[in-house]
Amino acid sequence: MTTQKNGQFVRRPLIAGNWKMNMDHMQAIALVQKLAWTLDDASHDYERVQVSVFPPFTDLRGVQTLVVGDKLSLDYGAQDLSPQDSGAYTGDIPGGFLAKLGCTQVLIGHSERREIHGETDELLNTKIDAALRHELAPVLCVGEGLEIREAGNHVNHTLAQVEAALSGFSAEQLAELVIAYEPVWAIGTGKTAGPEDAQEMSAAIREKLAELYSQEFADSIRILYGGSVKSANVAAILSGADVDGALVGGASLDAEEFAKIAQFEKHITA
Numbered sequence: 001m002t003t004q005k006n007g008q009f010v011r012r013p014l015i016a017g018n019w020k021m022n023m024d025h026m027q028a029i030a031l032v033q034k035l036a037w038t039l040d041d042a043s044h045d046y047e048r049v050q051v052s053v054f055p056p057f058t059d060l061r062g063v064q065t066l067v068v069g070d071k072l073s074l075d076y077g078a079q080d081l082s083p084q085d086s087g088a089y090t091g092d093i094p095g096g097f098l099a100k101l102g103c104t105q106v107l108i109g110h111s112e113r114r115e116i117h118g119e120t121d122e123l124l125n126t127k128i129d130a131a132l133r134h135e136l137a138p139v140l141c142v143g144e145g146l147e148i149r150e151a152g153n154h155v156n157h158t159l160a161q162v163e164a165a166l167s168g169f170s171a172e173q174l175a176e177l178v179i180a181y182e183p184v185w186a187i188g189t190g191k192t193a194g195p196e197d198a199q200e201m202s203a204a205i206r207e208k209l210a211e212l213y214s215q216e217f218a219d220s221i222r223i224l225y226g227g228s229v230k231s232a233n234v235a236a237i238l239s240g241a242d243v244d245g246a247l248v249g250g251a252s253l254d255a256e257e258f259a260k261i262a263q264f265e266k267h268i269t270a
């Protein structure tokens with residue numbers, strides 16, 4: 001995902017669409033088709049900017065068939081996985097099944113999983129382990145709620161989430177890790193953290209990775225921002241030196257809007 005050029009790491013931006021619990025398997029095919037056509041029409045360079053979608057589990061087989069059949073350059077992954085590989089875990093989906101469906105990435109610890117399903121940092125640590133066992137790149141979601149932000153504890157809170165979730169893994173194991181910073185108060189609310197807030201937290205996360213592992217490792221890891229990202233604000237948010245992409249919720253359900261977000265470089269007016 002990350003290459004080295006003249007001794008400097010060049011992080012390939014990632015625009016990721018988290019569909020959440022939207023789009024049945026038929027709608028998923030229509031959305032992926034329209035997204036691919038729209039990006040093709042815009043001559044999207046996937047080598048330059050990676051584009052991934054995270055549909056519900058029941059859509060993944062259809063998405064795989066389409067992506068493979070039409071040789072699409074889109075990547076796709078799941079919104080969650082079980083920490084276990086098989087057995088009596090009713091309702092859960094293991095990483096091995098996702099890998100067989102061609103998933104390359106998996107979201108771990110989205111704030112809705114943390115809040116609605118009570119997922120703890122300790123559980124997320126085991127989910128990262130499961131993702132790594134099946135060669136799925138973990139997209140670890142972190143971020144603070146409004147009360148924590150207002151109390152001024154957002155940096156400490158978010159860094160503690162990062163440290164706990166990554167505990168026990170080596171830099172080699174985490175080579176494909178992606179971290180998504182999503183302030184919970186900005187998710188689906190229309191409120192976005194300012195570009196300075198996104199940069200502040202991304203820089204703090206990178207510094208934490210350097211402290212836990214090495215500067216080289218920290219410089220290779222992509223850090224995304226999520227929370228009410230749209231085509232109108234994506235360029236400003238991604239202008240931060242440490243912000244390497246976006247995890248997009250609502251706006252990823254509209255193919256044209258999501259394609260515009262993926263084409264964020266075209267909106268940069270400097």
Ligand SMILES: O=C[C@H](O)COP(=O)(O)O
Nearest residue numbers: 018187188227228249250
């Ligand atoms: O995973 C995506 C985030 O929760 C952001 O969602 P949103 O773009 O609808 O605010």
